[in-house]
Amino acid sequence: MKDPVLTVEGLEVRFQGAAGEIPAVQGASFSVHRGEVLCIVGESGCGKSITSLSVMGLLPGSAEAEGHIRFDGRDLLRLNREEIRQIRGNDISMIFQEPMTSLNPVFTVGFQLMEPLVVHRNLSKKQAFEEAVRLLERVGIPDPGRRMEQYPHELSGGMRQRVMIAIALSCEPKLLIADEPTTALDVTIQAQILELILKLKEDTGMSVILITHDMGVVAETADRVLVMYAGKVVEEADVRTLFEDPKHPYTKGLLRSMPNVDDDTYTLEAIPGTLPKPGEIQQGCPFHPRCPEAMDRCREENPRVFTHRPGHMSRCWLAEEEDQDHAGESVG
């Protein structure tokens, strides 16, 4: 692969809770290459949002992050507040799940769009206005001149998400993190927003980390996929491999819980049980209570990372015999 834009190595995030330390992310490692879409998949609470917030340096105060997050030759976890703030918005941008609440209700769309242009790119008011109109056009908002004057509540959810994307793109970031950008939108709008993100990615050559729990979204957008479970990366593969030859039972479960309208004989299956609370399982594989293929060994020993072929790794004992290099190159 080409040069990585972002490399995460052994990321550990812990929260200081009332009942002691709660691990949210345990040793996640991955990288994002230039112009690539990396999807991070998993259930709510598996640590995917926390991973992205650590990249942005936006973890809540009660959280503590360790490991390395390398971006542009710098370790983001070791920058001071001011340095990481300079990177946010300029080099890495983020869009969020709730377009309804992601814009400040008391300011016009134009004001909020022009603000980063004036602050980060030192444009004059007039230049910023023209640039903002151009950005709105670029994200497919018709009649952008008038939209600039409107308040967020006058726009639909899809429109607001487009505005959020326009704001995120205003400083031409190298990396866009999209945290469930379509979860709160109608299905028809979902496809449009995903298409828009992919198109903008093609135009600008930026990389995208797309966080989702929807395997349908993964199939449509991803180049590579990271499956997370209970704070650990359990499988990593390119999208084709993942759909055709999933190794981890959790990935298989996720794929079976995706509706398939083309196939009449297909039955939708849910993964039984729920995600364990962080820190709940101390012994064995965190997935074993829900795993249909669990063995005795799974209850006792936490599996290490096995490599099936270059770029396809999983964290499951079932993969041991297939393991290519017994060194067990660490994925996470």
Next chain:
Amino acid sequence: MATDTAVTTDVQVEAPIPDQQNRVKTVWRKLLQNRWAAVGIVIITLQVIMAVFAPLLTSYDPTAQDLSVKERPPGSEGHWLGTDEFGRDLWSRILYGARISLIVGISSVLLGLIGGVLMGLLAGYYRWLDGPFMRLMDLMFAFPGILLAMLIIAMLGTSLVNVVIAISVWSIPSCARIVRGSVLSLKNQEFVLALRSNGASDIRILFKHILPNCTAPIIVFGTMRMATAILSTSALSFLGLGAQPPTPEWGAMIAAGRDFMWTSPHMTIVPGIAIMLVVFAFNVVGDGLRDALDPNMEVR
């Protein structure tokens, strides 16, 4: 794209009016629909007119003594509200008193708001400041308000300026509490996270984005506080801690009239009614504003 744009464009093609003006209009209309608030607005407007045009509304100097007409009852020739024990025209004293109570009220509320908003914003946004700031506010809350004001005046000396300082200091804790509460709920909203993810600095987020979202509670607090401030100014002046004679301050006028309660009750009753009306007006307008600014509340 077509589906989600079609809906919004169709509805608002003919709506070029900026929304901010619309909102002010809506709040104003709701406020006037509230009968008591409308009465309050009339009283406040009258007070403002009296204060601004005082020299045009009377030909008497409020401090000029004329012992030939002392203690005249209301309705006397040339003095429709009567005169006081030195023959000073009560109507001109009320007019100039309106000016004093308005100036003292506005300046003490503004000073209090500046201090309170600043402390509230910082305490709400920075966790590490929350404890120390709010304990300080609790300390101030522990004093009865008027006692705190008296303490400050005892330290600074008696004058109207010191009354302003005392009342504004006393307004800080309640204002800080209100603002802190709003900030606490606002700072966890997604738009703040979105701003931070775009590299906005804390100062920018706090003053440019969170503060404008707190305007409604601040406006309501400020209006209600005007009533308290005017009443406290009069109370302090009544106790001899504020305006000194011959300043035509309403509270001081009541204090002076006390000795003539049986012979010339109008000397206390007239400024008393003035204080009562103004305090009442600011209270009902504050109440009305609270309802009008609350989008969840429908006017009956």
